[in-house]
Amino acid sequence: MGSTEINWDRLDKTKFYVVGAGLFTGVTVALYPISVVKTRLQVASKETMERSALSVVKGLLRTDGIPGLYKGFGTVITGAIPARIIFLTALETTKAASFKMIEPFKLSETAQAAIANGFAGMTSSLMSQAVFVPIDVISQKLMVQGYSGHAQYSGGLDVARKVLRSDGIRGLYRGFGLSVMTYSPSTAVWWASYGSSQRLLWRFLGDGDKNEKDTPSLPKIIFVQAAGGIIAGATASCITTPLDTIKTRLQVMGHEQRSSVKQVVKDLIKEDGWKGVYRGLGPRFFSMSAWGTSMILAYEYLKRLCAKDDETAGLQTGIISID
Known part of the structure:
Protein backbone atom coordinates (compact mmCIF):
# COMPACT_ATOMS: atom_id res chain seq x y z
CA MET A 1 0.00 0.00 0.00
CA GLY A 2 1.59 3.20 -1.09
CA SER A 3 1.12 6.80 -0.01
CA THR A 4 -0.76 7.49 -3.24
CA GLU A 5 -3.84 5.59 -2.05
CA ILE A 6 -6.87 7.42 -0.70
CA ASN A 7 -7.59 5.67 2.57
CA TRP A 8 -10.36 6.19 5.12
CA ASP A 9 -8.43 8.73 7.21
CA ARG A 10 -7.86 10.91 4.14
CA LEU A 11 -11.55 11.30 3.24
CA ASP A 12 -13.95 14.14 4.01
CA LYS A 13 -16.59 11.93 5.66
CA THR A 14 -19.55 14.33 5.35
CA LYS A 15 -18.93 14.89 1.65
CA PHE A 16 -18.30 11.17 1.21
CA TYR A 17 -21.75 10.23 2.56
CA VAL A 18 -23.74 13.05 0.93
CA VAL A 19 -22.18 12.81 -2.53
CA GLY A 20 -22.09 9.02 -2.29
CA ALA A 21 -25.84 8.81 -1.66
CA GLY A 22 -26.54 10.75 -4.85
CA LEU A 23 -23.94 8.92 -6.91
CA PHE A 24 -25.05 5.42 -5.96
CA THR A 25 -28.72 6.33 -6.38
CA GLY A 26 -27.93 7.26 -9.99
CA VAL A 27 -26.21 3.92 -10.60
CA THR A 28 -29.17 2.10 -9.00
CA VAL A 29 -31.61 3.87 -11.34
CA ALA A 30 -29.60 2.73 -14.34
CA LEU A 31 -29.22 -0.92 -13.32
CA TYR A 32 -32.31 -1.69 -11.23
CA PRO A 33 -34.31 -3.37 -14.06
CA ILE A 34 -31.70 -6.16 -14.17
CA SER A 35 -32.55 -7.06 -10.56
CA VAL A 36 -36.27 -7.18 -11.37
CA VAL A 37 -35.70 -9.53 -14.30
CA LYS A 38 -33.34 -11.76 -12.28
CA THR A 39 -35.80 -12.03 -9.39
CA ARG A 40 -38.74 -12.91 -11.67
CA LEU A 41 -36.76 -15.64 -13.40
CA GLN A 42 -35.78 -17.15 -10.05
CA VAL A 43 -39.38 -17.42 -8.79
CA ALA A 44 -41.05 -18.46 -12.06
CA SER A 45 -43.16 -21.61 -11.81
CA LYS A 46 -43.04 -24.40 -14.37
CA GLU A 47 -46.27 -23.15 -15.96
CA THR A 48 -44.98 -19.61 -16.46
CA MET A 49 -44.54 -18.70 -20.11
CA GLU A 50 -41.83 -16.09 -19.44
CA ARG A 51 -38.76 -18.25 -18.87
CA SER A 52 -36.08 -16.05 -20.47
CA ALA A 53 -34.80 -12.59 -19.61
CA LEU A 54 -36.12 -11.14 -22.88
CA SER A 55 -39.62 -12.58 -22.40
CA VAL A 56 -39.74 -11.20 -18.83
CA VAL A 57 -38.81 -7.73 -20.08
CA LYS A 58 -41.41 -7.90 -22.87
CA GLY A 59 -44.08 -9.05 -20.41
CA LEU A 60 -43.33 -6.21 -17.97
CA LEU A 61 -43.35 -3.59 -20.73
CA ARG A 62 -46.59 -4.99 -22.15
CA THR A 63 -48.48 -4.92 -18.83
CA ASP A 64 -46.90 -1.98 -16.97
CA GLY A 65 -44.71 -0.08 -19.39
CA ILE A 66 -41.36 1.33 -18.20
CA PRO A 67 -42.57 1.56 -14.53
CA GLY A 68 -42.83 -2.23 -14.58
CA LEU A 69 -39.05 -2.46 -14.74
CA TYR A 70 -38.86 -0.42 -11.52
CA LYS A 71 -41.21 -2.41 -9.26
CA GLY A 72 -40.09 -1.94 -5.64
CA PHE A 73 -37.62 0.80 -6.56
CA GLY A 74 -38.86 3.30 -3.97
CA THR A 75 -38.44 0.79 -1.17
CA VAL A 76 -34.93 -0.13 -2.29
CA ILE A 77 -33.77 3.50 -2.50
CA THR A 78 -35.22 4.31 0.94
CA GLY A 79 -33.42 1.39 2.57
CA ALA A 80 -30.28 1.46 0.46
CA ILE A 81 -28.99 4.77 1.84
CA PRO A 82 -28.60 3.68 5.51
CA ALA A 83 -27.48 0.20 4.41
CA ARG A 84 -24.76 1.67 2.19
CA ILE A 85 -23.57 4.06 4.91
CA ILE A 86 -23.11 1.09 7.24
CA PHE A 87 -21.50 -0.98 4.48
CA LEU A 88 -19.02 1.64 3.25
CA THR A 89 -17.98 2.69 6.76
CA ALA A 90 -17.37 -0.92 7.81
CA LEU A 91 -15.63 -1.70 4.50
CA GLU A 92 -13.08 1.11 4.69
CA THR A 93 -12.32 0.83 8.42
CA THR A 94 -12.04 -2.98 8.34
CA LYS A 95 -9.90 -2.97 5.20
CA ALA A 96 -7.40 -0.53 6.74
CA ALA A 97 -7.25 -2.61 9.96
CA SER A 98 -6.89 -5.87 8.00
CA PHE A 99 -3.90 -4.64 6.01
CA LYS A 100 -2.16 -3.68 9.26
CA MET A 101 -2.94 -7.04 10.86
CA ILE A 102 -1.53 -9.16 8.01
CA GLU A 103 1.48 -6.94 7.30
CA PRO A 104 3.80 -8.89 9.67
CA PHE A 105 3.15 -12.12 7.72
CA LYS A 106 5.11 -10.73 4.72
CA LEU A 107 2.65 -12.13 2.16
CA SER A 108 2.71 -11.13 -1.50
CA GLU A 109 0.89 -7.93 -2.43
CA THR A 110 -1.76 -9.93 -4.30
CA ALA A 111 -2.39 -12.25 -1.32
CA GLN A 112 -2.57 -9.28 1.08
CA ALA A 113 -5.10 -7.54 -1.17
CA ALA A 114 -7.24 -10.70 -1.47
CA ILE A 115 -7.30 -11.36 2.29
CA ALA A 116 -7.80 -7.76 3.45
CA ASN A 117 -10.43 -6.92 0.81
CA GLY A 118 -12.22 -10.24 1.26
CA PHE A 119 -12.41 -9.94 5.06
CA ALA A 120 -13.54 -6.31 4.81
CA GLY A 121 -16.23 -7.21 2.27
CA MET A 122 -17.56 -10.07 4.42
CA THR A 123 -17.59 -7.98 7.61
CA SER A 124 -19.32 -4.99 6.01
CA SER A 125 -21.93 -7.27 4.43
CA LEU A 126 -22.68 -8.93 7.78
CA MET A 127 -23.14 -5.54 9.47
CA SER A 128 -25.45 -4.15 6.77
CA GLN A 129 -27.75 -7.22 6.59
CA ALA A 130 -29.90 -6.05 9.54
CA VAL A 131 -31.10 -3.13 7.39
CA PHE A 132 -30.85 -4.79 4.01
CA VAL A 133 -32.84 -8.02 4.55
CA PRO A 134 -36.25 -6.40 5.35
CA ILE A 135 -35.78 -4.09 2.35
CA ASP A 136 -34.89 -7.12 0.23
CA VAL A 137 -38.00 -9.03 1.36
CA ILE A 138 -40.34 -6.10 0.65
CA SER A 139 -38.78 -5.08 -2.67
CA GLN A 140 -38.74 -8.65 -4.01
CA LYS A 141 -42.41 -9.14 -3.18
CA LEU A 142 -43.11 -5.95 -5.14
CA MET A 143 -40.92 -7.13 -8.02
CA VAL A 144 -42.91 -10.36 -8.47
CA GLN A 145 -46.42 -9.13 -7.59
CA GLY A 146 -49.02 -10.47 -9.99
CA TYR A 147 -46.41 -12.76 -11.57
CA SER A 148 -46.60 -16.55 -11.47
CA GLY A 149 -49.45 -16.50 -8.90
CA HIS A 150 -47.93 -13.97 -6.47
CA ALA A 151 -50.11 -11.48 -4.57
CA GLN A 152 -50.70 -7.84 -5.55
CA TYR A 153 -49.73 -4.94 -3.26
CA SER A 154 -50.34 -1.19 -3.24
CA GLY A 155 -46.78 -0.34 -2.20
CA GLY A 156 -43.92 -1.07 0.18
CA LEU A 157 -45.87 -0.13 3.31
CA ASP A 158 -48.70 -2.44 2.27
CA VAL A 159 -46.22 -5.32 1.94
CA ALA A 160 -44.71 -4.54 5.35
CA ARG A 161 -48.15 -4.39 7.02
CA LYS A 162 -49.28 -7.71 5.52
CA VAL A 163 -46.02 -9.48 6.32
CA LEU A 164 -46.08 -8.21 9.92
CA ARG A 165 -49.74 -9.21 10.29
CA SER A 166 -49.19 -12.75 9.02
CA ASP A 167 -45.66 -13.56 10.24
CA GLY A 168 -44.66 -10.82 12.70
CA ILE A 169 -41.18 -9.28 12.61
CA ARG A 170 -39.76 -12.66 11.64
CA GLY A 171 -41.53 -12.31 8.29
CA LEU A 172 -39.38 -9.30 7.40
CA TYR A 173 -36.29 -11.34 8.18
CA ARG A 174 -37.32 -14.41 6.22
CA GLY A 175 -34.23 -15.81 4.54
CA PHE A 176 -31.94 -13.83 6.89
CA GLY A 177 -29.67 -16.82 7.44
CA LEU A 178 -29.52 -17.52 3.71
CA SER A 179 -28.96 -13.82 3.00
CA VAL A 180 -25.97 -13.84 5.32
CA MET A 181 -24.78 -17.11 3.74
CA THR A 182 -25.29 -15.65 0.24
CA TYR A 183 -24.23 -12.03 0.48
CA SER A 184 -21.38 -12.34 2.98
CA PRO A 185 -19.44 -14.98 0.99
CA SER A 186 -20.49 -13.30 -2.26
CA THR A 187 -19.23 -9.91 -1.07
CA ALA A 188 -16.08 -11.50 0.36
CA VAL A 189 -15.40 -13.27 -2.95
CA TRP A 190 -16.19 -10.10 -4.90
CA TRP A 191 -13.82 -7.86 -2.94
CA ALA A 192 -11.11 -10.52 -2.68
CA SER A 193 -11.28 -11.09 -6.46
CA TYR A 194 -11.35 -7.35 -7.12
CA GLY A 195 -8.38 -6.57 -4.88
CA SER A 196 -6.18 -9.42 -6.12
CA SER A 197 -7.14 -9.16 -9.82
CA GLN A 198 -6.15 -5.50 -9.83
CA ARG A 199 -2.69 -6.37 -8.55
CA LEU A 200 -2.32 -9.05 -11.20
CA LEU A 201 -3.54 -6.68 -13.92
CA TRP A 202 -1.10 -3.97 -12.85
CA ARG A 203 1.71 -6.51 -12.92
CA PHE A 204 0.60 -7.73 -16.36
CA LEU A 205 0.58 -4.13 -17.63
CA GLY A 206 4.05 -3.55 -16.20
CA ASP A 207 3.01 -1.00 -13.57
CA GLY A 208 3.40 -3.19 -10.49
CA ASP A 209 7.02 -2.36 -9.75
CA LYS A 210 7.15 1.29 -10.77
CA ASN A 211 7.98 3.87 -8.16
CA GLU A 212 5.33 6.27 -6.89
CA LYS A 213 6.43 9.07 -9.24
CA ASP A 214 5.40 7.01 -12.26
CA THR A 215 1.67 7.32 -11.70
CA PRO A 216 -0.43 5.40 -14.27
CA SER A 217 -2.66 7.47 -16.51
CA ILE A 239 -20.13 -19.38 -6.80
CA THR A 240 -23.21 -17.98 -5.04
CA THR A 241 -26.14 -18.12 -7.52
CA PRO A 242 -27.68 -21.35 -6.09
CA LEU A 243 -27.95 -19.79 -2.61
CA ASP A 244 -29.36 -16.58 -4.07
CA THR A 245 -32.05 -18.48 -6.02
CA ILE A 246 -33.13 -20.43 -2.90
CA LYS A 247 -33.12 -17.27 -0.75
CA THR A 248 -35.24 -15.34 -3.26
CA ARG A 249 -37.84 -18.11 -3.47
CA LEU A 250 -38.14 -18.29 0.32
CA GLN A 251 -38.49 -14.52 0.66
CA VAL A 252 -41.31 -14.09 -1.86
CA MET A 253 -43.47 -16.95 -0.55
CA GLY A 254 -46.73 -16.04 1.13
CA HIS A 255 -47.63 -17.13 4.66
CA GLU A 256 -49.68 -20.08 3.41
CA GLN A 257 -46.81 -21.28 1.18
CA ARG A 258 -44.16 -21.41 3.92
CA SER A 259 -41.48 -23.89 2.94
CA SER A 260 -38.00 -25.09 3.90
CA VAL A 261 -34.65 -24.79 2.12
CA LYS A 262 -34.74 -28.53 1.44
CA GLN A 263 -38.21 -28.33 -0.14
CA VAL A 264 -37.25 -25.33 -2.30
CA VAL A 265 -34.22 -27.23 -3.62
CA LYS A 266 -36.40 -30.29 -4.34
CA ASP A 267 -38.92 -28.14 -6.23
CA LEU A 268 -36.21 -26.47 -8.33
CA ILE A 269 -34.62 -29.81 -9.21
CA LYS A 270 -38.02 -31.33 -10.02
CA GLU A 271 -38.84 -28.45 -12.38
CA ASP A 272 -35.49 -28.03 -14.15
CA GLY A 273 -33.02 -30.61 -12.88
CA TRP A 274 -29.84 -29.44 -11.15
CA LYS A 275 -29.66 -26.46 -13.48
CA GLY A 276 -32.76 -25.19 -11.62
CA VAL A 277 -30.60 -23.97 -8.73
CA TYR A 278 -28.72 -21.86 -11.27
CA ARG A 279 -31.92 -20.28 -12.57
CA GLY A 280 -31.28 -16.60 -13.27
CA LEU A 281 -27.51 -17.13 -13.57
CA GLY A 282 -27.32 -15.13 -16.82
CA PRO A 283 -29.04 -12.01 -15.45
CA ARG A 284 -27.24 -12.42 -12.10
CA PHE A 285 -23.87 -12.74 -13.83
CA PHE A 286 -24.63 -9.65 -15.87
CA SER A 287 -26.11 -7.93 -12.84
CA MET A 288 -23.12 -8.56 -10.57
CA SER A 289 -20.63 -7.64 -13.29
CA ALA A 290 -22.53 -4.49 -14.34
CA TRP A 291 -23.41 -3.47 -10.78
CA GLY A 292 -19.94 -4.27 -9.52
CA THR A 293 -18.09 -2.45 -12.28
CA SER A 294 -20.39 0.59 -12.18
CA MET A 295 -20.36 0.73 -8.39
CA ILE A 296 -16.59 0.36 -8.09
CA LEU A 297 -15.92 3.06 -10.69
CA ALA A 298 -18.42 5.34 -8.92
CA TYR A 299 -16.89 4.40 -5.56
CA GLU A 300 -13.31 5.13 -6.62
CA TYR A 301 -14.44 8.39 -8.23
CA LEU A 302 -16.26 9.26 -5.01
CA LYS A 303 -13.11 8.69 -2.95
CA ARG A 304 -11.12 10.84 -5.37
CA LEU A 305 -13.78 13.55 -5.16
CA CYS A 306 -13.98 13.48 -1.36
CA ALA A 307 -10.29 13.43 -0.53
CA LYS A 308 -9.30 16.16 1.90
CA ASP A 309 -7.84 19.39 0.54
CA ASP A 310 -4.25 18.40 1.20
CA GLU A 311 -4.65 15.60 -1.36
CA THR A 312 -5.59 17.97 -4.23
CA ALA A 313 -2.16 17.88 -5.82
CA GLY A 314 -2.24 14.10 -5.93
CA LEU A 315 -5.77 14.05 -7.34
CA GLN A 316 -4.79 16.26 -10.24
CA THR A 317 -2.43 13.55 -11.41
CA GLY A 318 -5.26 11.00 -11.40
CA ILE A 319 -4.14 9.11 -8.31
CA ILE A 320 -6.76 6.83 -6.78
CA SER A 321 -6.81 3.76 -4.58
CA ILE A 322 -6.43 0.44 -6.34
CA ASP A 323 -7.58 -1.58 -3.32
Missing part, protein backbone atom coordinates in the same frame (compact mmCIF):
# COMPACT_ATOMS: atom_id res chain seq x y z
CA LEU A 218 -6.29 7.93 -15.48
CA PRO A 219 -7.67 5.91 -18.47
CA LYS A 220 -5.39 3.01 -17.52
CA ILE A 221 -6.50 3.18 -13.88
CA ILE A 222 -10.17 3.16 -14.93
CA PHE A 223 -9.54 0.23 -17.29
CA VAL A 224 -7.91 -1.84 -14.53
CA GLN A 225 -10.69 -1.04 -12.07
CA ALA A 226 -13.41 -1.89 -14.61
CA ALA A 227 -11.70 -5.15 -15.58
CA GLY A 228 -11.29 -6.01 -11.90
CA GLY A 229 -15.00 -5.38 -11.36
CA ILE A 230 -15.99 -7.69 -14.23
CA ILE A 231 -13.68 -10.48 -13.00
CA ALA A 232 -14.99 -10.10 -9.46
CA GLY A 233 -18.63 -10.15 -10.61
CA ALA A 234 -18.11 -13.25 -12.74
CA THR A 235 -16.38 -15.13 -9.91
CA ALA A 236 -18.94 -14.21 -7.24
CA SER A 237 -22.03 -14.90 -9.37
CA CYS A 238 -20.86 -18.37 -10.41
